[in-house]
Amino acid sequence: MEVVKNIVWHNATITKEDRHRKNGHKSAILWYTGLSGAGKSTLANKVEEKLFERGYNTYVLDGDNVRMGLNKGLGFTADDRKENIRRIGEVAKLFVDAGVLVSTAFVSPYREDREMVRSIMKEGEFVEIYVAASLEVCETRDTKGLYKKARAGEIKNFTGISDPYEAPEKAELSVDTGGQTLDESAEVVLSYLEEHGYITKA
Template identity: 65%
Template sequence: MTQTNNIVWHETTIKKEERQEKNGHRSAILWFTGLSGAGKSTLANALEQQLFNQGVRSYVLDGDNIRHGLNQGLGFSDDDRKENIRRIGEVAKLFVDAGTIVCTAFISPFKEDRKRVRELVEDGEFIEVYVRCSLEACEQRDPKGLYKKARAGEIPSFTGISSPYEEPDAPEITIDSDQQTVEESVETILTYLKGKNIL
């Protein structure tokens, strides 16, 4: 008998729908995926500022920040990347249950991992935002100097250089961050959320 056989799910007193009604908006995961330097964190935080200004309950889960705490013991091997995303997916699901719009900014290079998170929540609650940017543009930006280190062989398994990035097949939203301004990108996402009656 495994330990999990002794664990029973405890239903909460307050339901997700009640929280959403009180908040005045639905909850969802906005899953920002793309290469390092594509602008995921910048866009997620700019969007949250707008949501905050509008009185929407929201929160940003950022890849680097999460690795400082919850996932600090994980490296960047394929298995660790998968576990990183699995944990984030479970945390994001809790935010949805709490009636919050959660913006997650993670490279999340593997389709299978993103699909697994999508399956954790109800239809329409997982919104994949592909922050598309050419590798060349990301390398030129290189805000953290990671591409330079990867090219020098100092960082093994770096997405886009020595480790693959699997582009989304059918993301709900695609942002071309090397062509659109942050303001234009935020407006595109807000328009989508309003069109889906999330806001």
């Protein structure tokens, strides 16, 4: 990638801390990672719904949706996945600077890529949430028929079948969406945010 010269970071007049005071809550990336079908988008949207009802500024960046615009043209090779995560990490960082609790729902299978995003954030601004449904559970939820196609060899580079998934080793939170209801899983995330001071207790 070509290094662009002669650019200088411009500091905004309104700071992130100013936005925190105005909003009444901290901002952070809630990074949902897990296999396809684990329930990342479903959980992220349920948590957003509950945060929104309580008056918090929140937004969900969904993997498929982002690939329809910002990351259109990127495939599923290791290099394309890395660039996909790099871009969404930078976008999510802007949301955090804007004072938003931003959720990202991406398979993001490689630890190195997730740690790259963590490295560009300040301490406490990256909350990794492992959506820990097993491969067996995910295959039973295969509403898009992706696992069936992957096992038939019709989809290449499919995480969990022909490509690896590297589960987090030090995630801030692990949620068993295979053994909990959606509301129970959402409460696990909300409780973490309350206990660590991102939001106030209900």
